Amino acid sequence: MAEVELRRICKTFDRQTVVHEVSALIEPGEFFVLVGPSGCGKSTTLRMIAGLEDISSGELLIGGKQMNHVPPSGRSISMVFQNYALYPHLTVKENILFGLKVRKVDKQEQAKRLAHAAEMLGISQLLQRKPRELSGGQRQRVALGRAIVSQHPICLMDEPLSNLDAKLRGHMRTEIRQLQQELGITMIYVTHDQVEAMTMGDRMMVLRDGQVQQIGRPLDVYNQPANLFVAEFTGSPPMNTVNGTWAGDGSCQGVVIGTGNEKAFLPIGYREGIREGAPVVLGIRPEALQPFAAEPTVGIPDHTASERAGQGKAERAVQGISQLASLAANPVASPAAGSDASAGAITLPVRVEAVEILGSETIVEFALAGARWKAKWNGQWPCRRGEMVRVGFYPGQICLFDPQSGKNLTASESKTIHQNVLQINAI
Amino acid sequence: MGLEHRAKWRINIYAWLLLLPSLIFLVLFTFYPVLQTVILSFYQADLGSPEPFFNGGDNYRIMLEDDVFWKVLTNNLWFALGTVPTSIALGLAMALFANKALRGKGFVRTAYFYPTVVPMIAVANIWLFIYTPEYGALSHVMEWFGHGGMNWLGDRTNVMFAMIFMVIWKEAGYFMIFYLAGLQNISKELYESASMDGAKPWTVFRRVTFPLLMPTTMFVLIIAFTNSFKLVDHLVIMTKGGPDNASNLLLYYIYETAFSFWDQGMASALTVVMVVILLLVAAIQFFGLDKKIHYN
C-alpha cells in the first residue's frame, strides 16, 4: 500500500518557483531515483514528500491518501539524511532507537528490531560507541539502521553517499540496493550522480530547474534521452553533441556539420519529420564511436568545401590507419562493410588530439568539423597525439535534437516518452 | 643529526619570539602584580604602620575573624546562586525564542542584547530610578498591587533581590548571544530527523537541544560565575554595599579596604582569596567537566 503519487507538485519560495508541476507515480517496492544537477529541485521535492517543506500547490498521495498537511511523523516514512543526522551525544544504540522511544514502542520489541537491524548491517559490535568514534561508512550504516528499525514502508534518502570516498560509495551502492530489495520497501533516492541513478534505480526521474525532463528505466533514459539535457547529463564521458544542418535529397539524407573548410556530411539516412535545411544537434555517445580498419565505407574528406553528400562516397586513404588497426588490442566487433548508408557504419579519418588510457578502456579525443569529440574504446589503445585514426559509427546510434527546444527528434524516442506519460496517467 | 637539531632549535626560537610580546605583557601586568599581591598579603601595610612590615599570616587570621569578610563572601555566594542559574536559563529561553521568531528576528535579538551593551554604571543609574521608593518606575507598578512604598534598596532583604534581578536583566542578553551561536552550530538535520520521528518540542529540547548546548552552557556558566564576582560597579552608584553590608560583595570590599581604609596588606590578602576562588572555578572547567561534554 506504500505507493507514492505526486500530482503537479510545485514549490515556490518568495515568488521563485523551484519545483514546477512535478508528477510521478512511485510503485510499492520500487527504487525510484530523483537525479539532476545541484539546484534542480530534487532535494526540495524529496523534502516535500517527507513533510519537511510545505507543498505550494499540487497533491501528494501516499497509499492513496492525501498527505499535504499531515506532519512528517504521520506519513509512514523514514529518512536518511545527507550527513546522517546522528545525535553526537548518543550512542549508536540510542541513536537507532531514538525514534522508537519517541513512539513509545515496547522495550522488547525495540531490542528485537535493534538486534535484527544491527545484524543486517554488521554493526552489532558498535552499539555502545558514539558517532564520532565511527568511520564514515559505519555512520552511514547507523543511519540506515535507524530507517530499518522504524519499519516504515517508505524510505527517503537524500544524497546518502556523497560524503563517502569513491570505493566505499561503490560498495554502499550495492548494499543499499540489496537492503531495499530484502526489506521490500519503497525507496525514493536523491542523487546528483548519474552513475548512482543508473546502477541503483528501477526507474529514474531527471530534473532540471524544477522541471521533469524524463522519467523511465535507466537504460531507456540512457539510450533514448528525451532531450539534449538528459543526453548530456547521462553517461561518462557525456554524449558528444555538435550543431549541424539536415540536408540531402530523397535517397541520401544526413547532417552537414562544421563550417568553411571543416565541413563534413554524415549520411544518416531517412528520419521522419525533419525537413531539408533544418538546424539540428547531432549527438553520439563516445562508446558508439569505434575504431575501424583501413577499408573505408563512407568518408567525407575535410578541406573540400564543395563536396556534398550526394557525390559523397569519395574516400581518402588515411596514412597509418592500417598500422593502428593492427595494433588494436580489441578489434572492433562490427565490421566496416556495406554500401548502404543507413545499414553500414560511417567511418571517418580523424587526428587524435588527446588520449586517456584508463586500463580497461581508453578515451580518445579528436577534432572533427570544428568540434571536439570523445570516443571510448574498450581495452588499451596506445595511440599518440597527432596520429590519424579512422573512427566509425552506425547511423542507428545517432540522436538528433532540436537546437531550439533540445527535444529528441528521433520518432521512436518521442513515442517512448509519450508512453511513459500515458502510463502515469492511467494508473 | 646536528642539522636536524638546529632546525628544531630554530623553530623553537621562532615560536618563542612570536609568543614573546604577549608573554612580556602577561608577566608585566598579570603575573608580577599577582606575585606582588601575594607577598604584600603577608605584610602589615596600613595607615597605622608608616613602613610595611612582615606579619606572617596575621592578615589572613584577622580576615577569618572579620564578620564583614564572611558577610561579603556569603553575600557573594547568594548573589552567584541568584544570578547564575536564572540568567543562564533566561538567556537560553531568549535564544530559543530569538532563533525561532520568524518576524522581527533582528529586532528581538537587539532588544534582548541591549542591556548588555549599556555600561554597568548607566544600568545602575537606570535601576536606581526604577527602585526609587514613591515615584520610581517599580513603585508605580507595585502601587497597582497596593505595595507602592516598597523600599527596595534600603531594606536588608530586598536589596539583594533587587541587585540580583538587575544583574539578571543585564546578563541574560549576553548569555543569549552565546546560546544563539551554540544553536546555530546544531545541525538542522537533527531537528528534521526528530520531526520525522514525531518527537514533541519538549522532547526535542530535552533530548537534543539541551544536551548539545552543554558545551555552551558550561562556558556560560564559568563566565556567569566569574562575573558574579567581578560585577560591582553598580554598588558604587546604588548602595555602597549597604545597608550594613547587606549588598556588599567581595570585590567591592577589596576596593573599600584598599582605597577607603588604605589597608594594602589586608586588601592584598582579600585579593588572594578572590584569585584563588576564580582559579578554582577555571580549574574545574579545564580539568573536569570540559572533557565530558564535548562531542565532536
Next chain:
Amino acid sequence: MRTVVKGLFSVLMSMALITGCSSGNAPATGSQAGAGAGSEAAAGSGAGKASGEKTELTFFYPVAVGGPLTKIVDGMAEEFNKANPDIAVKPVYTGSYQDTTTKIQAAVQGKTPPDVAVMLSTELYTMLDMDAILPLDDFIAKDGGSEYVNDFYPGFMANSQVDGKTYSIPFQRSTIVLYYNKEAFKEVGLDPEKPPQNWDELVEYATKLKKDGRWGVEIPTSGFPYWMFQSFALQNGKNLMTEDGKKVFFDTPENVEALQLWVDLAKKHQVMPEGVIEWATVPSDFLEGKTAMMYHTTGNLTNVKNNAKFDFGVAFLPAKKTFGSPTGGGNFYMFKGIDEKKQEAAWKFIRFMTEPERAAQWSIDTGYVATRKSAYETESMKEYVKTFPVAAVARDQLAYGHAELSTHNNGKVTKALNDSLQAVITGQAEPAAALKKAQEEADKILAPFNK
C-alpha cells in the same frame, strides 16, 4: 578695547603654559612670552618680578556637586595666573572626592605628589599618617597671621587643626540644615515662619505633616549616615571624636537616645520611611512634595531654590540640649616634597582662592557656605543674602558648627559606625547594642594610634 587685550593676553598666557609643559627644554621662551605679554597688558601688576623662571604648580581638585564647576575653578586659576605672571597654576580635575584621594595616594606613593590639592577635610589624619602634607603655620605667620585664620568659622577650621598645627585651609564647605515646605505647614495649621526648634517639636510637627503620600520628615541614611547622625550627637551633648582623632565616643547614652529617635521616627511615629533612605532621592522627594521636611546639605540650596514650586524655608536643625551641625566638604592641602619656591607659590594660590571676595563669589556660584566671616561683609554677598535670606541661615548655624567625624584610619572607623547605623535603621539591631559594637570595632582600629 581692554577686554580684547585681556583676551589676547590670556591666549598668549595659555600658549606659554602649553610650551612650558610640553617641551621641557624650552622653558625660557615660555616665560619670556608670558612676561612680555604680561608687562604690556596688565601694566604694573608686578610684571617686573616675572623676568625670572616661572614656578609651575599642579593643582588637583574634585567636583562633588552639580553645575559647571570645573569651568569656574579653571577660570579662577587663570585669574590667579594673570595676577601672578611668575606662577603658572595648572588645575587638574580629578573626579569625585574619592577619586581625588585615590589619585593623590598613588601620586604620593610614586613620589610625584601634586603641589596643592582640594581634598575632603576629613582626610587630615590619613594624610598625616601617610606623611604626605605640610603644616601651614609658617606661611600663616608670615602672611595673614591669626587674623587670617580666625576669620574662618571655627566649625570649619576644626577639621584643619591638630596638635596646635594647621594643615589645611577651608575651601568648599557645607553643613546640614533643615529644609521645610511652608505650604505644607500652612495646610496643617502650623506657622510657616516657625520651624521645629527641638526634637520634640520635630516629632510633633512631622506627625501633623504626615499624610497619605507625604512623609513628615526624611533624613538620608545611605552611603555616609554618620554625617547626619553626627548632628544628633552634637545636639545631644558632644562630638563623636576627640580633637586628636585618636578616640571616638559612639556608645554614649546620649547617642543611643539620638539613634532611638531615628528608629522611632520611622517605626513608632511612622513619619519617616523605614529602611535606608537614599541620599540623592531625598531632595527630589522634597521637591515633589513627598516629604514636608528634610535634613540635607547646604550644597542643595541652589537646587531647591531653582526647582521648588512652593514656598520653602531653611532652618537650624532642631536642638536637643543645644543646636548643632557638623560641617563637611573640602579643604586646601599642600604636599610634602615640593621645593620652597613652589611652597611659597602654593601658599599664594591658597590665599588668593580664599580671599573674602572670591569666597563670597564661590558661595554664590555653587551654594557652598562661604568659609570666612568677612566674606559675608562683601557687597556681593550682602546683595545675595538680601535677595535670598535663607542663605544666611547656614551662616548663622555655623555658630553651632563642629568638625566632621575624622580620625586616624578614618575609612574603617566611619565604616564601623555606618554599618551599625544601617543595621539599626533596617531593624537588624538595637541602638545600644549596635553602637557598642561600632565602639568596640573603632577602639580596635584606633588601638595602634594610642600606643
